Amino acid sequence: MLTERTDYESKEYQKLIVKFNDLNDRIHYMSDDNPEGATERTLIGLGFRREELERLTGTFSQGWNMRIELAKILLKKPDLLLLDEPTNHLDIESIGWLEDYLGTYSGSLVLISHDRRFLDNVTNRTVELMLGKAYDYKVPYSRYLELREERAEQQRAAFENQQKMIEKSEEFIERFRYKATKSNQVQSRIKQLEKIDRIEIEPEDHSSLTVKFPPAPRSGQVVVKCGELKMQYDKKVIFDKVNLTIEKGDKVAFVGRNGEGKTTMMRLIINELEPKGGTVVLGHNVSLGYYAQNQEDLLDKNDTVFETLDRIAVGEIRTKLRDILGAFLSKERMLIRRWRY
Template identity: 55%
Template sequence: MITVNDISVQFGGTTLFSNVSFSINENDKIALMGKNGAGKSTLLKIIAGVNKPSTGNISAPKETKIAYLPQHLLTKDEATVFEETSKAFAEIFEMKSEIDKINETLTVRTDYESDEYMTLIERVSELSEKFYAIEEINYEAEVEKVLKGLGFERKDFTRATSEFSGGWRMRIELAKILLQKPDLILLDEPTNHIDIESVQWLEDFLINSAKAVIVISHDRAFVDNITNRTIEVTMGRIYDYKANYTHYLELRKDRREHQQKAYDEQQKMIAENMEFIERFKGTYSKTNQVQSRVRMLEKLQLVEVDEVDSSALRLKFPPAPRSGQYPVVVNELSKNYDQHIVFKNANLVIERGQKVAFVGKNGEGKSTMIKAIMGEIDFEGSLEVGHNAKIGYFAQNQASLLDEELTVFETIDQIAVGDIRTKIKDLLGAFMFSGDNTSKKVKVLSGGEKTRLAMIKLLLEPVNVLILDEPTNHLDMRTKDIIKKALKDFDGTLILVSHDRDFLDGLAEKVFEFGNKRVKEHFETITSFMEHKKMESLREIEK
């Protein structure tokens, strides 16, 4: 058991949380929840030993192994994918190497009675006991299984890690963590950089093979599937629920209603007593009663109502100008880079007003198809963008394309034209940028804030075809819900590339699946598609 004992954290004069305590049991799967800025990532870093608390400590048995996957990584690029992942077993390999060295030394030494000889005997006995207690593992097979589960192909194993994007390097770090089989895995937004199939594989691993897990994630379906406990960080305190995320939301609602009722009753009682004190404070016969009530109010423990994140994001896309009946028609489209075929003879038709999802493993051509629609790449076959189709495009790296040196206000002021120029502050306020926040430089914004700012840029001109490539990365659940509602109400055509099932659910009415160098059309919702995919993969296992 790992115990968090009276942890407090202060930054400057601000208290992030105080006297937080809880225990982590052997098979707990915990979701760490709370609004952005509540201190979730800070708490995770303290448990991981990366940060130190202002007061309090973490206690755990001596041999306890804790592994931590942060939100952003700084990886070195000196090894292949397979070599880097195999470092998960470095401790075991080093142990074996030390045992072999000591045994070699013992065979040539003859000072059997010396203290040094006895120290070597004790050391090799201790190491051997540890080493032979580890169940026999086929290390190469384990590395291959985890890498393939996380979306790598066998041909990737010998490629240098430096050839891969940040998201794929994150998967390598995740693979190393899973292979170490630690007592506690700490994950900060693990699903941001992996596709739907890899998320499913990760879920299965965490449920069936991992010990204790604490996860911060904005992927509601992922959190619901893997967790059995929710710890909410709010107003410097924590609330611990033996429930998954959806059940926790119901329990939290009940708790806040009770708090509000108790708060209202206490305020009424305080007002009545204050009125009595004011009325009779100069009356001699009531002096004792007045003093008694003053003392009672001074000692009163005030009821607090937990904060509700009430900053409202009132998001509405401008009315879409009418386009032709078929904004996108693709016929026998093929794309390859040198010898690498991305897809062959792809056909897809998207009608006006349709909302469709592009899904499939990373590298199977979803973003390539978008680039073809945007006219950014050459290809074989034909692709027609329909009459009067005005495309708005949100790229996966849109937030990183913002000018870091501009302020929030300047970013929007530069591109706003016409009447909207007089309403920039209103628009920024609708996206939770108000007051001093509008004069912040882009470089100091969080990932979620940058994504929201990039979304505002997309809103500034009326479009009738919206293409969104992973729009929900770095957005909290509340903001995602509001954007999802706005997209439901959007009266144009929507193409969504996303691995977030909860976000796609209820939005996409048709699914285009990218895989095996083909594009396959499914006339079903994402939920039906996922059910059908799980059955299909089970049949593959049986084969």
């Protein structure tokens, strides 16, 4: 025991004291009553680096500022947490951290997300809002899909059976309406139909994207080739000596923590940035289409949806713009609405 030792001047005792102090600091850091430690853990969990925590928020992009706002809400530890698409600006590691956090969160949570895996990992109840009605399922998302289909099948079967019964009753009434010997039975059937609680099939929203991409011009086998590629900002090297070949038909994912250079690599490929070393070469007859993470910022907010496409469309495709927008589930009234709405 530390209290029983008397070798206060020995190196072993001093090492033990240092170790004890480090452990005590760590316990304090991890405890809930340490706001600074909780803030640091939350921000690092959402993808920030420790050296970035003293930076001004104005120096971060919109996506990173959204993470800061999410951290502020989580640190308040409210009784009810309302999260609308919280994973939109998060990378894979940060989504995993948020899943773990919400899994141990003791309050109530209402979540909107189009990430099925995230919903399954975080929620235990699913409320469907469909065509003006709400349906409450006490199960996670994947199980909800199964139960919803079962309920729809049961409803269709009950509707069909009831329709057969109604049809037979109406046929009987029409056939014997004016026959005196059947008048009591006719009246009974009429009253039965008046009292029946008619089943209605809930309309389902089967709308879905139906997009077909026209065949691209034939290109060479090698689409992109990077040789000894280097990129840096000021003195910070993002990556160096990157050799990468992408061939026709490849489906490639750039993964990694935020700030590792994924978007920078994209911008080098489209020649928006100049490399600090090495080369990026596009293959023969390669055409590019680039969807940026800040694509919304590139829109002219004074244009309508239709005008945005009409401005860049060429040739015969200009006559098909409404069909193309319809394939993306755009309603006619949306085509004349300006982005700054």
